[in-house]
Amino acid sequence: MRTLLLKSLFARPVTITAPAADDGGLDELGRALAARGRRLFGRSLTIREVDAGSCNGCELEIHALNNSVYDVERFGLRFAASPRHADVLLVTGPVTHNMKIALERTYAATPDPKWVVAVGDCGCGCGVFEGSYAVVGAVDKVIPVDLHIRGCPPRPIDLLRGLIALVDKATTRAGK
Amino acid sequence: MDTSPITTILARLTPVRFHAPWQRFDVDAQMWTAIAKSLGDGAGDLLGLWGDANAVHMALRTPPADPCVISLAIAEGKFPSVGRFHAPAIRFERAISDLYGHRPADAPDRRAWLDHGQWELRAPLGARLPAPRHDPVDYEFLDVRGHGLHQIPVGPVHAGIIEPGHFRFTANGETVARLEERLGYVHKGIDGLLTGVDLAGAARIAARTSGDSTVALSFAFSRAVEAALGIDAPPRAVALRGVMAELERIANHFGDIGAICNDAAFALIHAHCGIFRERVLAACDRAFGHRLMMDRIVPGGVSQDIAADDSAAIVAALDDIAPRFDEIVALYDDTPSLQDRTCATGYVAPDLVNRWAAGGHVGRASGRDFDARRDLAYPPYLGLAFAVPVYTAGDVDARVRVRIDETQASMRMIRYWLANLPGGAVFAPLPQASGLCEGMAVVEAFRGDILLWLRIAADGAVARCHMRDASWFQWPLLEAAIENNIVADFPLCNKSFNCSYSGHDL
Numbered sequence: 001m002r003t004l005l006l007k008s009l010f011a012r013p014v015t016i017t018a019p020a021a022d023d024g025g026l027d028e029l030g031r032a033l034a035a036r037g038r039r040l041f042g043r044s045l046t047i048r049e050v051d052a053g054s055c056n057g058c059e060l061e062i063h064a065l066n067n068s069v070y071d072v073e074r075f076g077l078r079f080a081a082s083p084r085h086a087d088v089l090l091v092t093g094p095v096t097h098n099m100k101i102a103l104e105r106t107y108a109a110t111p112d113p114k115w116v117v118a119v120g121d122c123g124c125g126c127g128v129f130e131g132s133y134a135v136v137g138a139v140d141k142v143i144p145v146d147l148h149i150r151g152c153p154p155r156p157i158d159l160l161r162g163l164i165a166l167v168d169k170a171t172t173r174a175g176k
Numbered sequence: 177m178d179t180s181p182i183t184t185i186l187a188r189l190t191p192v193r194f195h196a197p198w199q200r201f202d203v204d205a206q207m208w209t210a211i212a213k214s215l216g217d218g219a220g221d222l223l224g225l226w227g228d229a230n231a232v233h234m235a236l237r238t239p240p241a242d243p244c245v246i247s248l249a250i251a252e253g254k255f256p257s258v259g260r261f262h263a264p265a266i267r268f269e270r271a272i273s274d275l276y277g278h279r280p281a282d283a284p285d286r287r288a289w290l291d292h293g294q295w296e297l298r299a300p301l302g303a304r305l306p307a308p309r310h311d312p313v314d315y316e317f318l319d320v321r322g323h324g325l326h327q328i329p330v331g332p333v334h335a336g337i338i339e340p341g342h343f344r345f346t347a348n349g350e351t352v353a354r355l356e357e358r359l360g361y362v363h364k365g366i367d368g369l370l371t372g373v374d375l376a377g378a379a380r381i382a383a384r385t386s387g388d389s390t391v392a393l394s395f396a397f398s399r400a401v402e403a404a405l406g407i408d409a410p411p412r413a414v415a416l417r418g419v420m421a422e423l424e425r426i427a428n429h430f431g432d433i434g435a436i437c438n439d440a441a442f443a444l445i446h447a448h449c450g451i452f453r454e455r456v457l458a459a460c461d462r463a464f465g466h467r468l469m470m471d472r473i474v475p476g477g478v479s480q481d482i483a484a485d486d487s488a489a490i491v492a493a494l495d496d497i498a499p500r501f502d503e504i505v506a507l508y509d510d511t512p513s514l515q516d517r518t519c520a521t522g523y524v525a526p527d528l529v530n531r532w533a534a535g536g537h538v539g540r541a542s543g544r545d546f547d548a549r550r551d552l553a554y555p556p557y558l559g560l561a562f563a564v565p566v567y568t569a570g571d572v573d574a575r576v577r578v579r580i581d582e583t584q585a586s587m588r589m590i591r592y593w594l595a596n597l598p599g600g601a602v603f604a605p606l607p608q609a610s611g612l613c614e615g616m617a618v619v620e621a622f623r624g625d626i627l628l629w630l631r632i633a634a635d636g637a638v639a640r641c642h643m644r645d646a647s648w649f650q651w652p653l654l655e656a657a658i659e660n661n662i663v664a665d666f667p668l669c670n671k672s673f674n675c676s677y678s679g680h681d682l
Contacts, residue, residue: 001507001510004503042464049337050333051340053364054339054678055469056386056676057470058387059337060431060468062337066337067454068452083333094364098360098362098363099292102340127366128369128380129381129384132296134364134365150195155461155467
């Protein structure tokens with residue numbers, strides 16, 4: 001382990017390096033998020049992820065936000081284990097009838113002010129599961145949604161880009 | 177060598193026409209029950225059990241014979257229970273009863289499984305009777321009695337970024353006396369959605385049945401369609417399918433190895449494995465235009481060819497990962513504090529994995545030497561020599577080691593196929609179905625064998641399609657694995673299984 005740690009000490013970070021601002025890349029997004037998020041929440045935005053019926057493709061990409069390459073915590077975004085600690089519910093779908101009550105209760109357990117982000121083509125619409133007896137449909141059929149991040153599944157960079165848009169919206173709403 | 181009693185029964189029958197590549201037989205209730213009894217006596221492996229409009233189908237395998245399907249017509253809304261003799265069938269029967277309303281006669285467990293009373297419908301794929309909603313909490317968990325026991329309900333919304341399901345722990349102090357699972361929360365009605373759609377639409381649904389196994393599911397769907405229509409994918413497409421299937425396997429194994437270590441509070445390995453996984457997904461994205469390679473395998477071949485420099489990028493990613501992965505494996509081996517958590521934790525007895533015919537790392541960590549890529553070999557694995565790791569310790573550590581060895585074997589396969597990629601087309605147009613036809617396929621996904629069975633109607637639409645994820649035979653064993661372990665070791669045990677919720681709930 002010592003060799004490995006020593007190596008890490010001298011290795012360059014794997015975290016995506018700052019692309020030029022005109023690339024519209026991660027660093028630009030991150031800086032925007034840091035500035036706006038700080039205004040509203042101090043330094044942080046805490047997220048609770050809820051799988052309300054997804055195929056878990058979205059979960060895999062949401063997970064990737066936490067790896068060393070995207071390292072979402074450097075922007076003050078972190079995932080919490082309980083909705084009671086969350087500012088944002090990140091919900092994937094389609095919402096199944098069997099998950100509807102659990103989703104409503106999770107929403108009720110999240111303290112105000114709170115925002116809901118629907119993730120993925122199924123969470124935003126109903127995806128390929130449209131018309132099934134077992135699904136309610138998009139997340140906004142069950143709880144109010146502030147932002148939609150589409151994709152099947154959305155790439156981690158799209159998720160991050162979406163979270164910026166949320167902070168934008170949250171700031172406007174708080175400023176009203 | 178003794179002939180299995182099942183083989184003796186089936187030898188007298190004529191198989192149904194238009195079922196490929198293996199046989200399907202119509203049986204009567206007596207034969208059905210005799211076969212169920214034989215399965216209970218250990219004469220063969222149950223591969224799947226699913227409903228149809230007026231029948232039930234059971235897939236089974238009695239090595240060295242090929243897998244086969246037996247079908248029984250429903251009489252008076254009932255069929256003889258298989259679960260009565262062979263416990264692995266119990267959850268399937270509960271699901272059939274929920275979806276089709278066919279009741280398993282004399283079944284040991286009559287509780288609903290996928291139906292939580294929220295659909296306003298009973299038997300949605302059968303009689304579709306209106307039913308009032310009821311409180312999902314109205315569910316009778318098995319009775320546990322004893323001095324000083326307490327219960328811990330967990331889920332369906334879990335603490336991590338994972339799928340929903342409910343775990344009911346009964347613990348004595350810290351020790352788990354019993355775990356009972358309740359699943360079905362992500363039931364999306366996939367069997368229903370797959371009925372009456374065209375092949376392209378069905379392929380998209382199949383690919384979204386479990387996102388982490390999207391390549392394997394598309395692979396199985398495509399192979400079943402090709403078997404039914406009697407065609408083969410071109411050689412270049414076959415090699416690319418292998419590349420994608422193994423890339424999916426290593427990406428998932430990296431994720432799992434890291435997450436298991438993380439659940440033992442060893443974040444360093446998690447961090448490194450996360451980087452490996454990301455490298456693989458980035459290479460997949462570049463080569464195939466999608467990080468998870470969704471919809472890339474289609475009936476007839478693959479939807480996208482690979483460019484030479486993208487192929488080189490995959491090899492470069494493996495070159496970068498391989499030596500560093502070796503270091504991580506060495507670190508795992510040299511860290512007693514980590515192995516203190518993984519060794520002897522979550523033990524599954526060989527008897528259980530054999531009875532449940534549990535595939536993937538769950539089976540192979542407890543001595544079950546089965547891998548569909550080798551034992552039901554299909555292209556591009558046909559004729560390919562590769563090691564199938566088998567361990568006998570049956571604990572979390574053994575399940576980690578199976579993944580480590582498989583990852584290394586998969587990297588070799590990917591390199592081999594990319595270095596020897598045949599030329600030519602990557603897609604063969606599908607012929608018109610000349611009448612009703614049926615196909616099935618078994619494909620080794622990262623977590624074990626997936627079975628896919630389908631019937632194509634004369635008009636070319638899917639008449640019935642059923643997918644059986646490896647998780648069906650693994651979830652019940654998780655209940656056994658956690659017994660007598662402490663509650664705090666559940667995440668570790670659960671992660672070492674990494675069963676699918678969506679793939680199971682359908």
